[in-house]
Every structure is written in structure tokens, then in C-alpha cells.
Amino acid sequence: VFDLSQHFLSVPPCLRSNDGTEVNRHTETTPSRNEVELNGQPPTARPPQVLTDSEEDEDEELTLKYGAKHVIMLFVPVTLCMVVVVATIKSVSFYTQKDGQQLIYTPFREDTETVGQRALNSMLNAFIMIGVILVMTLVLVVLYKYRCYKVIQAWLFFSNLLLLFFFSLIYLGEVFKTYNVAMDYFTLAVIIWNFGVVGMICIHWKGPLRLQQAYLIMISALMALVFIKYLPEWTAWLILAAISVYDLLAVLCPKGPLRILVETAQERNETIFPALIYSSTVVWLFNMADSAETGNNSSHPVPQQENQVAMAPTAQPEDDGGFTPAWVNQQQHQLGPMQSSEDSRREIQELPSARPPPVEDDEERGVKLGLGDFIFYSMLVGKASATASGDWNTTIACFVAILIGLCLTLLLLAIFKKALPALPISITFGLVFYFATDNLVRPFMDQLAVHQFYI
């Protein structure tokens, strides 16, 4: 089963850390790109004000109007992913069994004699993991800089392949074992083959939106489950905390591989397609060769549509090291927050041009979220349900905390109009509530339940 670890080499985990920022980035994806093309201005600068003040206010209002809907559009998939992970953790014992295997990225063991040794080992593990993520991001940046698009595409494709076939095979196998379902290899092969191929098609090419979203959610859930199984206790919590910090730094600090990636993309005037993006609407991409046309997209590009640009890597819902988050991160960081980009998009669309009329419809505006966010949120909630002695109370508390963190992140985005990472707030809330609920609330509620007191 150590092969499993080997597979991780091809699935650069580094993206996970960066993906946190993808939430905000994604909502800006297309608009950001448009902004890039139209004004490669410093990060927090707003696009050129071509409209009058009243129109600006109107745009601002319109922008804010979609805030609540977008939040819900993110709530639903995040909730679904968490539900899948929690349901699996509760029923399939495989993912909570520690059979001594660990990822190669976390080589130190936690079954040491002293607490101090254990703490040291877990910190080293977390450190190594974050280091690996950073290295992967750098590798991707280098690959992108030297135009090795084929390599990136192949890498993403292979990662996706692995996830959709191998991991889901294991998952299905464990589910069958749990429910004692007799299954022959032939049927299993047919099922897995169909599942995997449809998944690859939906994600890398075209497919019904709901199906694509479902596959992305399933993939995130699978990754989260793998993390829950193979990361030892303290390491997992430390990694969650460390990744939030890393995310925060990666988005808010001026130097970083992500920034280089975005700048490179800007220079080349290319549309880098971020893999690992969950999109809530289908994007109607017209002629990608006409860069101005990308301004048409009132919603954000969906992976399968991006193939028109030969250079642009196909969107992969796969865990792609640093590529997506890097780009997205930078986009976000540099080009302003979601709302302003929508604004500018509208502005741009209003400029006379030979473009076809934009798909201008409230419902068409979509929102995107990086799969890394899904993975880490689900991992937190999954771990809460797996290891907390407070059981369901802890799980519910973490769930609410994460949703509120997501809400706050989007709110801050609207207020500051700056790129903000999505992981820190949610993960911090999640961690605080996990430990607080498990240690403080659980004994209290238990005592109340025993005596049937109600508060």
C-alpha cells in the first residue's frame, strides 16, 4: 500500500495549501483575466473608471446583490462534500483505521514514548508537508515559465486519472466490505471504468454542469478521506493550521511563486486555466483566441471549455500542485477582489467592441471555489467526526464554524476589495470550535443530557 504514497508524487499536494485562496480568486477568475488584459495595474488598483459615479454605485449595488446568492452557491457544494466525507467516516471503518501506513511526505511517526517527541515529530511532518507543497508550486511555476504546458497538462491528466480510477476503486471496495456486498471483478471493472471515463470527460472536456460539479465534489471528498486516513493525529491538525498560515502569507505577501506565475501569465497575455476549480455555472467561451472576448464571460470559465486555447492547460479538478492556486492567487491578489472585477467586467462589456453581446444575466453569474478549499474543509470536519469524543456535537460545531468562516471571508472580500485567502478564517474557526467543543462543551452537554436538563 506504500504505492499509494508513490502516487502522491504525481499528485502534487502543494496546491492544497494554496487552494484556500482560490475561493476568492475563483470568483474573480475571468474578470481578473479581463482586467489583466485591459490594465495590468498593481494589485489593489481598481480598473479604470470609465463610468460615471452613479453608474459606479449601481454597479456596486448590483455587485453586492449577488453576494448572498454566491455565498449560498458555495455553501451547498461545501456542505455536500462534508456530508459525503462524514457519512463515509461514520460508516466505513477503513478510513479511521490506522494501519501504520503514512504518506512519504510525513515520514516521522507519532507513536513515540514521550509527548515531547511526538510533538516534535508532528511539527517536522507538518514542516515537510508544507515544504513539499511549496516545492511543487515552484516546480509548476518553473514549468509554466518555460512553457512546458504539455508537461503540466499531462501531469494534471495523470493525477486525475489516478484519483478517478484508483482511489475510487479502493473506496468502492471498502464500502462493499462494510456492507458485506458480494461483488465480482467483472461488474466492478465495468462500474469503475464507466465512473472514471465519464469523470475524465466531464472534468477535462465537456459535460453536464451538475455532473461535473458532482465529480469535483466526489474527488475532493476522496482526497479528504485519504488525508484523514494517512495523516497521523497531531500532524493533521498541525498541517491544517500551517496551511492556513501559508495561505495567508501566500496571498498577502508580495513575494511568492504564485505571484511569479500570475505575472508570467499576464506578460504572455494568456488565460491560464486554473485546475481544481469548482464552478457553479457553465461558461460560454466564445473565441478564446480573441483575448478581448474573454471579457464576455459573465460567469467564470469552466474547465472543459478552456481547451480552445492550445496553450492553456486544461482545467483539472485534480489536485494540482500550486498551479491553480498560484495563478488564481496571484490573479486575485493582483487584480482586485471578486466584486470589483465583476464591476470592471461590466464596464468592459459596455465599451464598444465587435464582441457578441455578453451573456448578461443574473443567473449566469457564477462563483468558483478551489478544490483545495473543499478538501481541507472536509478534512477538518471529517477528522472532527472521526476522532472527537463529542461525536456529533463537535462535527456540527465545526460545520457551522466553517460555513461562517466562508461567509466572513466573502464579506471581507466585499469590504476590502482585495484578494483574500479563504482557508485561514474558516480553518481557524473550525479548529477553535473543534477543540473547544470537544473539551468544554462535550462534558457540559453530556451532563445535561444525563439529567435531562435543557438550556
Added chain:
Amino acid sequence: MTLAVFFGCAFIAFGPAFALFVFTVAKDPLRVIILIAGAFFWLLSLLLSSLVWFIAIKASNSQDLTLQRGLLIFGVFFSVLLQEVFRFAYYRLLRKATEGLAAISDDDGSAISVRQMAYVAGLGFGIMSGAFSMINILSDSLGPGTVGIFGDSQYYFIITALMTLALTLLHTFWGVLFFEGCEKSRWWVIAAVVSLHLLVAGLSLLNPLYEGSLPPVYGITLLMGVWAFFSSGGSLHSLNALCTRRKAEGESS
């Protein structure tokens, strides 16, 4: 304990709340956000009160059972007070955000009204309170065991479900009344809500004497329901119109 108990208790405890959610909250994204934020505030209040109780427990003699019970009762009342404090805090937050919320609203011009916010906030408190009271018990009811094997009441699950239902509804009504009281600066309404909450918590202290706790609590629930209905603008006329399926002009939320 069987699936029947599980489903029965689950539906008793969460049926009305779930129905309210599906029919009145789920369609509007803003209400969903307010609901979840309400749940979060309730959770915060619980966290703080558990912290206080935990400190008190640790600082005291764990062998002294009456002291422990006394501390638990203290914890109950302190938690109730803290919940009301957080309800007030949530009210202040929502009031402050009203202008912003008006802009976020999808409908042209119509923002969410304070009464709707009051209802949704109350529902959020209620759902979270119900979830925390009930879900662990529900999951236990799925497993093997015999209820009351040591001489305790056999009606543990059903009473828990009924109390949870009552509390969920009560939180909803209290939310409406509380916000209404704050809006109109009628402090006696707020005082009434707080004291009734304390009363309900106090009645639950009578458990396992269920006759002493359950009927009065339901009586209070009914009373609160009626009061909230009239407080939020309902009237016998609108009820009548509802029954005869005529549109009442004066019918409000």
C-alpha cells in the same frame, strides 16, 4: 431501540423545524445566511457558558455530588442568560447590517424586514439548540441497548424529542418577541422572554418528573406562539381570512 425509535424521535424533534426551514428559509439565500449566523451565535454562547462551567467544575471538589449538581444547575441558568445576551448581540449586529443587507437583497428594493430577520434568527437558535440536544441521543438510539435498564424512565427518548421540539419552537417565538421588544424598546417584553426562558430551563430541572416539566413547557410554548403571532402583526382577522382563503390586506409576516 430500533429504527422506529430513531425515526420517530428524529421527526418529532426536527420535523417542524425542518418544515419551517424548507418552506420559509431555504429559498432565500439571505435568510439561510442569517439562519446559519444565528446558529453560530447560539454556539458561541454555549461555548462560553461551557467554559465557565468547566472552570467551576475544575476548581471544585469532584467527589461532592451535590456540589456538582449545584454547579450544573448554575451552569444551566448561566447558559440561559448568556444565550439571551447573545441573542441581543445578534440583534444589534443585524440592525447594523440592515443597510448592507438591503443592498445585498436580490429583490429590487425590498430588503429583508426586521421581523423576518427575527423569525429566522430565532429559528437558527432553535435549530442549533435542538441539534445539540438531540443528535447525539439520536445516534445512540440507533445502537443496541435497553432504555431505563437501571431503573430510569423508559420514556427517555420520546421525552427528549418532545422537549427538543418545544425548545426549538420556543427559541423561534422568543426570537420574534425579543427583536420586537428591542425594536419598540419595550424592555418588559425582553424581561419577560428572559424570565420565561429561565422558567423553562428551571422546569426542565424537574426531570425525570416528566409530568412536572413537559406539560407546563408546552403550555408556555403555546402561549409564546400566540404572543409572537400577535406581536408580529397577526390578528384574528388575518387568521380568519387565512381559513376562509381570502387575502387579508393587513396580514403581515
